[in-house]
Amino acid sequence: MSWFRRLALSRFLKAHPPGRTQPAAMDLIAAYAPVLLASLLELWRKKGLGHYGRMQLALIDPRHWQPVLDRWIVSPPDAVQRIPIALTPFGALLYYRKLTATDEDVVYVDPVSKATGDLSWNLEDFFNQSLCDAAFCDSLIPSARLATARKECGPLAAGEVYQIDQLLLSMQMLRVDKVDALALHTRLRDAVDAPAPVADAPATIADALPAEQRPVFEGIFQQPQASGDLHGLYLSSYIDWHRMLSLEPDGQYRLLFWKIDHRSHARTDVRAYSGRFEVTQTEMGDRYLTLDIRLRRDSSGSDANDAQLLVMRSGTEMFLLRTDELADMATAMEGSKTLGRSEYYFRKVRLTDAFVQEPSGGRTAPPLADLPHVLQQQVNAEAIIATITHVDEIDPDAEDDGAGTVMCTLDRGQDDGLRMNTPLRSPPGTGRALVGWVWEMDPAACRAGIRYQRGSDGKVEDGPVVGDVLTNRLSTE
The missing domain is CATH 2.40.128.640 (Lipocalin)
Incomplete structure (x- = not known):
């Protein structure tokens, strides 16, 4: 007979073991005891705040994040209290609401897309069911993108998130950096409100320099x-x-x-x-x-x-x-x-x-x-010729008007000269017009995102198949 009681959120813990966590201070637990579920406070106390599992979901101190959330969601004083509880590795802020005596929900706000929405109508179900479901986790934290970010930048430290260069992503190139999470939210929220100019637009290169640095370079050469x-x-x-x-x-x-x-x-x-x-x-x-x-x-x-x-x-x-x-x-x-x-x-x-x-x-x-x-x-280097050996299943939810990108495995890798974001296309004379970019690195079998297009009947008319040949030589000369 066991005398040890399992934690209420034990299913979550089994799926996502704590990594770099620190037990919450008793004053923090006491401050939120009236407004948060005992199961979450128990997790704070016994396992701590910090990153959980390979998906690096971070349980956070609400006191640090409340001002940030209050800037994103502006509410009247008598509105339902919103309490920030977690942060995804790409910066989405998750918060808890006690709606009525019997109703509650867990909601997210994404600082990049500015999207917000409900994730669950029950906090314990969110941890023990939703976060234990692979498909749900992949929709909340895309596993392929997370794997690339972790490989490129390493695991996150406390207070960090991965930031994806959205301009390059729109051009089908992936660049990831690690940044301070609070600073990211502050900067993106500041960008919503157009600030008044504090300086003139530079006319010359001297004007463009920071004022305190200008004397250092003036008079040189x-x-x-x-x-x-x-x-x-x-x-x-x-x-x-x-x-x-x-x-x-x-x-x-x-x-x-x-x-x-x-x-x-x-x-x-x-x-x-x-x-x-x-x-x-x-x-x-x-x-x-x-x-x-x-x-x-x-x-x-x-x-x-x-x-x-x-x-x-x-x-x-x-x-x-x-x-x-x-x-x-x-x-x-x-x-x-x-x-x-x-x-x-x-x-x-x-x-x-x-x-x-x-x-x-x-x-x-x-x-x-x-x-x-x-x-x-x-x-003048010789062109790299790669053959597609595997095509992943297409995700219709990620399409835009029947067009999308599907991940494909190649028979060439980093050792053959491929690099992150290397553009690829079908060689001239093949009768194919595939276009894509290397998105996941491997010594011998890189993975590339290849564009596809559906026809009016919904079938893929222009998309990659196993055996298709690609090259990094983009010119047709």
Whole structure:
């Protein structure tokens, strides 16, 4: 005979064992005892707040999240109390309502889509039934997207969520970062209310700099320079995010990161680095620039992506290319005839130049002969040919007017040269017109999202099947 009583939410615990959790303080439990179910408070006390299971559902302290929820859901003082209780790994906030003496529900609000809706009409059923159902969990937290996020960024720490670049997602490319959950909600909620401008729109590159950083760069390299002189100022812009790099004749560099809000024009997220740089040259004549970047506690991990740059000169223009993005740049040059995303490169500028928004997809690529030799080799590399070995079941709920994307397994992988977001298409002459992108990495069998279209009769007319051939060579020449 067992003298140990199982927790009321034991089915949830079995399906999603606690990971990095910490038992809730007694004052927190006492504060919410009058308004939350004993079963949830018991879970707080015995297992704790934090992440549960591989799906990384986080039980949260309502005190920290109540102001956030109150900004999303504005209610009169006598309205039903809403209590935030959990957070999905992609930032959806779950909250509990006691509607009447006998009625309750669990509701979500998604800060990205701004969608909201009921998840369950009973809190215990939500934990012990809904969250124990694989199909429900996959609809709440898409498993394929979660697996990709975890593989790309690692598991979440306390207070973090995964953020997906929505602009790139609309172009069928997946980019995931880990961000502070509270900051994400605050920023997305702030975006709902158009802020009043706090600064003028920049007319010149000097105007675009944060005011406190402007004196650092003013007066540098304003004298005429030889067209091939590597020293000078370089700017990289990607939508609202900007980077300024100065290379000084004494071997010192300055690297500035900042953001310009597209409505208020406020300069935010300012980070600055300085140190030594070194220039080396290969036997083929390619010049590399290495920056000694020392990350700090306030650094973003991506700040080190500029540690090694490749010099490129085309006509009178000088560029610095991120070396770890050369493969993506080569793909863009072959497909869209551009340099790829504008964050991949710096261009040489002067502070008096007009501040013009750089195309986020990158400017037109220079002639092949102007490219560094290592990049020419990437552009001229042999095409990758992949065959579809498996096609997942289509999810009709994810379609838009009969069009959608279905995941397919390929017989080629990372070891064969495929990369995350590599664009794929049917080779010319095959009679097929498939288009897709690599979304899940594997050494030998990457998975790609391939577009499909249904006909008027509801049948898939243009979609992938096992045996279809794809290539990363996008041009038809």
